[in-house]
Amino acid sequence: MVSKRIIPCLDVKEGRTVKGVNFVDLRDAGDPVELAWQYSQQGADELVFLDITATHERRKTMVELVKAVARNVNIPFTIGGGINEIADADILLNSGADKISINSAAVRNPGLIDELAAAFGKQFVVIAVDTRYHDGKNLVHLNGGRIATEIETKNWIKEAEERGAGEILLTSMDHDGTKNGFDNPLLKKINDAVSIPLIASGGAGSMQHFTDVFQQSNVDAALAASVFHYGEIRIPDLKKELRNNNILVRD
Amino acid sequence: MTGIINYGAGNIFSLTAALDRLKIPYGMISKPEDFDQYDRYIIPGVGHAGAAMKKLNETGLVPIIKNLSKPVLGICVGMQLLTDFSEEGDSVLTGITPVKTLLFREDLKLKVPHMGWNRVKQETNNPLFKGMAPASYFYFVHSYFIEFNPTFTIASADYGLKFSAAIQKQNFYGVQFHPEKSGEAGETLLKNFSKI
Numbered sequence: 001m002v003s004k005r006i007i008p009c010l011d012v013k014e015g016r017t018v019k020g021v022n023f024v025d026l027r028d029a030g031d032p033v034e035l036a037w038q039y040s041q042q043g044a045d046e047l048v049f050l051d052i053t054a055t056h057e058r059r060k061t062m063v064e065l066v067k068a069v070a071r072n073v074n075i076p077f078t079i080g081g082g083i084n085e086i087a088d089a090d091i092l093l094n095s096g097a098d099k100i101s102i103n104s105a106a107v108r109n110p111g112l113i114d115e116l117a118a119a120f121g122k123q124f125v126v127i128a129v130d131t132r133y134h135d136g137k138n139l140v141h142l143n144g145g146r147i148a149t150e151i152e153t154k155n156w157i158k159e160a161e162e163r164g165a166g167e168i169l170l171t172s173m174d175h176d177g178t179k180n181g182f183d184n185p186l187l188k189k190i191n192d193a194v195s196i197p198l199i200a201s202g203g204a205g206s207m208q209h210f211t212d213v214f215q216q217s218n219v220d221a222a223l224a225a226s227v228f229h230y231g232e233i234r235i236p237d238l239k240k241e242l243r244n245n246n247i248l249v250r251d
Numbered sequence: 252m253t254g255i256i257n258y259g260a261g262n263i264f265s266l267t268a269a270l271d272r273l274k275i276p277y278g279m280i281s282k283p284e285d286f287d288q289y290d291r292y293i294i295p296g297v298g299h300a301g302a303a304m305k306k307l308n309e310t311g312l313v314p315i316i317k318n319l320s321k322p323v324l325g326i327c328v329g330m331q332l333l334t335d336f337s338e339e340g341d342s343v344l345t346g347i348t349p350v351k352t353l354l355f356r357e358d359l360k361l362k363v364p365h366m367g368w369n370r371v372k373q374e375t376n377n378p379l380f381k382g383m384a385p386a387s388y389f390y391f392v393h394s395y396f397i398e399f400n401p402t403f404t405i406a407s408a409d410y411g412l413k414f415s416a417a418i419q420k421q422n423f424y425g426v427q428f429h430p431e432k433s434g435e436a437g438e439t440l441l442k443n444f445s446k447i
Contacts, residue, residue, distance in 0.1 A: 194362075197364070
């Protein structure tokens, strides 16, 4: 059977990693390509890059980053951030990206999911969803969580799946940054409702949290940033721990 | 030198990047005269098998491909193109290998696409897998699979059912996974193919 994936997430701006990185072996902690290479050597199964560049040059910097990663790293990776149209996706695919992640743009224009799936295949289209609990409902948030919508998270994810999403990256804003663990009940609810892969995001603080999310929600992958960047959790140790808990992970 | 059959099926960049890292020389094939310059060939491919076959047909290269006697490696959809038929769009393919490409059916209760790292079990002692552990992990991403066949399947994987992770018929090889994205095991496979 397919193994559970461990995915470090790198935030990049103007081609440099943003969140502080505390790796001993890095020559340049701000270089996303070197960091990506290190993670691939440690046994990361996949990588996600979120580009938060704000300038009008953003497409050019994204393409350069994607090409540099594809040249140097031998595992799959997803790029997200500011992808609004087919042309953005096309150039990223042809620069070596395995998948693109779309968030706010898909909510504003759901037909974009259909167009992307038809043009490049479902496997290329990851729909990222930021969700926050509010008045008994989990609601979709946009623009990095700054704008609340009235859209119920499960309904939106089902719609995205029907339109042609190949994978869902679900971030619980209530859990993100807390280091108290993933939102396992929500992830289980969503995982049971979809038949495409689901990546859990938000709340990883310890190795136990990864065991918990796989055992309690059966998601396909778990994503984290700071616990990996600061060396609080080393991927080889995490995989050993997961293996000890009978969770199938790649050697 | 390896010739990559360039028929517009997307994302050749990752493949050429992997060949560059491995210092495996390559060039692009887009017309009949190009074939003679190379001693082996790769057919890449992503997306819809029927759409890929349509593009390949439009190049006019299919009759030449069918008659190649040097080693050929189809990757992912490029492998599926070597089969008779795909349930994806009920597409007629090259028919080089007499097997079918089928959809992971809903009653298997599986996530589709099959996306991620899965063990590949070697069914025979094939030079493509030389120097690898008997069940190495490779990266897959696909919704359709090639049925298991005792004659042509050289390596299998399990996802609700046993399917062909790699096939061979004479000089034609195909792998369902992406060697260019499969870490060291994938790199070993590409190196092995460059020496077949």
